[in-house]
Amino acid sequence: MSNLLPPIGHALRPARFGVRFSKLVRQRETGLLLLIVLTCVVVGIKDIHFLSCEVWREILVRCAATAIVACGVMLVVVTGEIDISVGSLMALLAAVMGRMISEHEWDISCWIGIPATLGLGTLIGVFTGCLVSVGRVPSIIVTLGLLTALRGLTTLIMGGQNIDRLPEGLTQLAKQGLCGVPLSILAAVGVIGLTSVLIHHIPLGRRLYALGSSAESARMAGLSAVRLKLFVFGYTGFLTALATIVDVPRLPKIEAGIGSEFELLVITCVVVGGVAISGGHGRLSGVLLAVVLMTMIRPVLTFMDIGEAGEKWTRAIQGMFILLAVVTDSFFLRRQRSSGGEHTA
Amino acid sequence: MNSKSQAGNAFSFSWWHETVIGVLLLVVLLVAGWLVPGFLKPHSQLLLSRHLWEFAILALGMTLVILTGGIDLSVGSTMGLSAVVFGCVQTSTGSLVAASLSCLATGLCCGAVNGGLISQLRLHPLIVTLATFAAYRGIAEGWSQGNSYSRFGTNFSSLARGSWFGVPLPGVIFCVMAIGFAVFLSNTPNGRFLKAIGHNERAAKFSGIAVERIRFWLYATSGLLAGLASLIYVARFDTAKADVGKGFELDVITAVVLGGTSISGGRGNILGTLLGLLLIHETRLFVSRYWRSDELQWIVIGSLLILAVLAYQLIARKPRS
Amino acid sequence: MHRPICWLASIAIAVSIFGCAKHDSSQTTGTSGETATASAGSHKLRVALLPKIKGISYFSSCFKGAEEAAKELGIDLIYDGPTDGNPRKQAEMIEQWTIDGVDVICVAPNAPDVVASAMQEARAAGVSVITWDADGTAESRSFFVNQASAQAIGEGLVNAMLEDLGPDTEGDVVIISADATSENQNAWIETMKPALAKSKLKLATIKYPGENASNALADSQDVISKYPNLKGIFGISSVSFPGAAEAVEQSGKGGKILVNGLSTPNDMKKFVQNGTVRSFILWHTVDLGYLTIHVAKALAAGELKPGATSLKAGRLGELSIVGDNVMLGDILVFTKANIDQYDF
Known part of the structure; x- marks a missing residue:
């Protein structure tokens, strides 16, 4: 994961070892990886079970949905926009999907229900993109509005009843998986592959970065901001639908609160992973490491056995982890960063 | 980005956004007054206005923060931490004055930490406040162990529930502050510097404005206001607990951007924020009292936000093509 | 050229609001009479x-x-x-x-x-x-x-668990609550503690996943791996009970680790029928x-x-x-x- 090539601006990198090394040290990934390894070592000393295969299998399964959506949101942030509606979108898609394919509800075949869910996700994503690019409403406003509106819509659709009994085949695939690999992991690997190809090997990726670094230059170079933005938001919508399909059947039932605070988790992973919030740079490997780090915190706290009073500090420790990841990076490694607020929207 | 580059293209009339929001507010009031009996009665409006004041006070600080192109996601969590400090101090010393002062001081400290990280380490406000959003709430939960402190006496709660010549006391505080903020913004150099920073930070820096110092005090102020909002909240419900102010940050940001403050900075004023706050408040009341449906309230507020900004874009901006 | 699209979009939103509003108002009037107009x-x-x-x-x-x-x-x-x-x-x-x-x-x-x-x-x-x-x-x-009082709920949960496990069972139990600030859950926990102290079960930890189904499932999976001597999990919120049951079922320890909590029967039928949950409590x-x-x-x-x-x-x-x-x-x-x- 971590040896993905940086997207742009690194083609002229000198090959001298010393320079390479100092670059490596200054990269966000190194810090994150160190933090992950260090935490693993500390927790491993306290309780060796933490390093067992079963625990890490579960952690990776939990990472999958976040990683899938983070791939999309990362591209959104790279183009200088933001998407904070993914949690509510996930809930809406879960409700719609549940309504369609549950044996207690309409009981439509999965072969229709799943593509329909993917289609709806993409459609809402494109709609968001349309408002942002054509309607020129800042993305944070559009997605903030959708965050509240879609959550309310989900509660209406659910009508106070939970949905369970999804088709057996789907839940089995989500829990046990193909040849022991859960569906969400397969999907995540696919999405990560696809996204990295998109970033590194086709012009579209470079155009996204160009648009994020300077909208004006991108326009002068003949790039269509409208089309690019439609693409990133549509892609994020599609990925959110995919994450819903592979992750939600793992849960015991579908209820209206699914995906609450998911958008914050995803955004946190993206910014902790080193994607500049003002757009233009950021790497997939950093985001993926941040996903692992953020997902790790809950099991780490369980395995540290911090006691009953300690458990109530969970959220504080999570916040400290985020601060630590961000502050060490800026303070000790003196990465060059755009100072805040120059162009956030 | 658009708002800045396009600002020159807008019609010469520069109050389009306030007009759009004002008209929407009127429409909502008229429809509500027609459909809900007694909706417009001053008595009930004043009584129910107490749902508004904490948001309103937070929104003043948030307007300034967003004007500079920043954002403060930690205000709700700051409220939680301030409330817990209030409760702790009150139960240990028994003094409401000491408790109130420490509540405000906590807010100021939280804001100062944000401001310090943002201005000294040059971190993006979104990143810093996203982290402190979790951290402050978590510290509040851990410190109070999830317990609540309550029964501070009727004198204290009447501060928030009582009224002064018919106007609720927090409303009076807010009005005074709103006027102060409006004057500060339009009539003092520092106020104008805020807009300058939002418009073009680099230019502001080169023209000698102490950007980092201003930014530090800006977030500190936002924290102090969160402390004040927390104090009013605690007085209103007579309860201090770690979950005070949960979810406030997004509602406040909604009100501010609905009020016409550009999220990329440089444009906005207190009047717009006031209209945005009122629009959200009245819409909530209307939906809640007419349809009795909390989920519908979410849908309407979310759509209203998108729709209002979209309408503004349509009316006030010339199409780019 | 973009204007028509913008107008279309705004009309779409307006229609959707109106559609929802209409849908909901018909629901309210259907269920509760004419709430808005009846006051006069x-x-x-x-x-x-x-x-x-x-x-x-x-x-x-x-x-x-x-x-x-x-x-x-x-x-x-x-x-x-x-x-x-x-x-x-x-x-x-x-x-x-x-x-x-x-x-x-x-x-x-x-x-x-x-x-x-x-x-x-x-x-x-x-x-x-x-x-x-x-x-x-x-x-x-x-x-x-x-x-039911908080007392009755807390003791009822512990007693149901003891009955299923056998009164002399030794081992760990875990409570999966909601938020650290949830007052009802905290009140139940306070009454569960003395009831557990009388038994031979040890309260290993309390987790606070919030009202979040993924976190509840994750925390339950973690405590199952962490405490090898785990005998039971109390899931005392509407998301943590099914989450805990799901975790036990997925880990293949159904029957060895018992799950108990408060839930409506329809939500838990699946888990009672496959034996993951032996009994749970609620009122009508x-x-x-x-x-x-x-x-x-x-x-x-x-x-x-x-x-x-x-x-x-x-x-x-x-x-x-x-x-x-x-x-x-x-x-x-x-x-x-x-x-x-x-x-x-």
């Missing part, structure tokens, strides 16, 4: 039922019973509550209803202290206030429809809603006065009143044998 000149009794969280299956089933009673008694029933369970919103709804002049407000307080002042104001304005599902502060309400939620509306009606009609010792409540018959608590009856224990009899 109607003699119908208006009762507002406030759940802790609107939109979860527990309170939806209570609402079913309340609707039934409202139809029976010809009551105008308002049912609304915060979908996110925020007690501040509960207080604000009480204030709105007070101004709208409803006759009785039935509150299930999510945090008794937070809603207390709003309830007292409502009483001062002449509205009758009762609590149901969870009690408020004593001076803020006239009666409490008591389905439909009856709870039904009884609440009957108490509200009796109070408004003046049939129920302080000091009464019994109340006739429709199909439930004569129910006893202890102090100012209207007693619903015993806690139900659901097992494989009886769960199919219930449908709520």
Whole structure:
């Protein structure tokens, strides 16, 4: 994961070892990886079970949905926009999907229900993109509005009843998986592959970065901001639908609160992973490491056995982890960063 | 980005956004007054206005923060931490004055930490406040162990529930502050510097404005206001607990951007924020009292936000093509 | 050229709002009579039922019973509550209803202290206030429809677990709660602790996943790996109980680790039938809603006065009143044998 090539601006990198090394040290990934390894070592000393295969299998399964959506949101942030509606979108898609394919509800075949869910996700994503690019409403406003509106819509659709009994085949695939690999992991690997190809090997990726670094230059170079933005938001919508399909059947039932605070988790992973919030740079490997780090915190706290009073500090420790990841990076490694607020929207 | 580059293209009339929001507010009031009996009665409006004041006070600080192109996601969590400090101090010393002062001081400290990280380490406000959003709430939960402190006496709660010549006391505080903020913004150099920073930070820096110092005090102020909002909240419900102010940050940001403050900075004023706050408040009341449906309230507020900004874009901006 | 698209988009949003609004208004009028228009000149009794969280299956089933009673008694029933369970919103709804002049407000307080002042104001304005599902502060309400006290719930959970495990079992148990600030859950935990201390089970830890199904599942999986001697998990919120059951089922330790908690039977049928959950407790939620509306009606009609010792409540018959608590009856224990009899 971590040896993905940086997207742009690194083609002229000198090959001298010393320079390479100092670059490596200054990269966000190194810090994150160190933090992950260090935490693993500390927790491993306290309780060796933490390093067992079963625990890490579960952690990776939990990472999958976040990683899938983070791939999309990362591209959104790279183009200088933001998407904070993914949690509510996930809930809406879960409700719609549940309504369609549950044996207690309409009981439509999965072969229709799943593509329909993917289609709806993409459609809402494109709609968001349309408002942002054509309607020129800042993305944070559009997605903030959708965050509240879609959550309310989900509660209406659910009508106070939970949905369970999804088709057996789907839940089995989500829990046990193909040849022991859960569906969400397969999907995540696919999405990560696809996204990295998109970033590194086709012009579209470079155009996204160009648009994020300077909208004006991108326009002068003949790039269509409208089309690019439609693409990133549509892609994020599609990925959110995919994450819903592979992750939600793992849960015991579908209820209206699914995906609450998911958008914050995803955004946190993206910014902790080193994607500049003002757009233009950021790497997939950093985001993926941040996903692992953020997902790790809950099991780490369980395995540290911090006691009953300690458990109530969970959220504080999570916040400290985020601060630590961000502050060490800026303070000790003196990465060059755009100072805040120059162009956030 | 658009708002800045396009600002020159807008019609010469520069109050389009306030007009759009004002008209929407009127429409909502008229429809509500027609459909809900007694909706417009001053008595009930004043009584129910107490749902508004904490948001309103937070929104003043948030307007300034967003004007500079920043954002403060930690205000709700700051409220939680301030409330817990209030409760702790009150139960240990028994003094409401000491408790109130420490509540405000906590807010100021939280804001100062944000401001310090943002201005000294040059971190993006979104990143810093996203982290402190979790951290402050978590510290509040851990410190109070999830317990609540309550029964501070009727004198204290009447501060928030009582009224002064018919106007609720927090409303009076807010009005005074709103006027102060409006004057500060339009009539003092520092106020104008805020807009300058939002418009073009680099230019502001080169023209000698102490950007980092201003930014530090800006977030500190936002924290102090969160402390004040927390104090009013605690007085209103007579309860201090770690979950005070949960979810406030997004509602406040909604009100501010609905009020016409550009999220990329440089444009906005207190009047717009006031209209945005009122629009959200009245819409909530209307939906809640007419349809009795909390989920519908979410849908309407979310759509209203998108729709209002979209309408503004349509009316006030010339199409780019 | 972009303008038409913008207009189309705004029309689409407007239509969707209108569509939702219409849909919902028809729902409200269908279920609760003409709530908005009935206030002028109607003699119908208006009762507002406030759940802790609107939109979860527990309170939806209570609402079913309340609707039934409202139809029976010809009551105008308002049912609304915060979908996110925020007690501040509960207080604000009480204030709105007070101004709208409803006759009785039935509150299930999510945090008794937070809603207390709003309830007292409502009483001062002449509205009758009762609590149901969870009690408020004593001076803020006239009666409490008591389905189970925190004491009974906490001890009931522990006793059901001990019965399933055998009273002499040694080992660890874990509680998966909601948020660290959830007052009801914290009250239950306080009563569970002494009950657990009497047994040979050891409370290993308490987890707080919030009202988040993924976190509840994750925390349950983690404690299963962390504590090899784990015998039981208490899932005491509407998401943590199914989450814990799912985790046990997925780990393949169904039957070795028992899961217990509070839930409506329909939500847990799957897990009871496959043996992951041997028994769990709740009360008859439909009856709870039904009884609440009957108490509200009796109070408004003046049939129920302080000091009464019994109340006739429709199909439930004569129910006893202890102090100012209207007693619903015993806690139900659901097992494989009886769960199919219930449908709520």
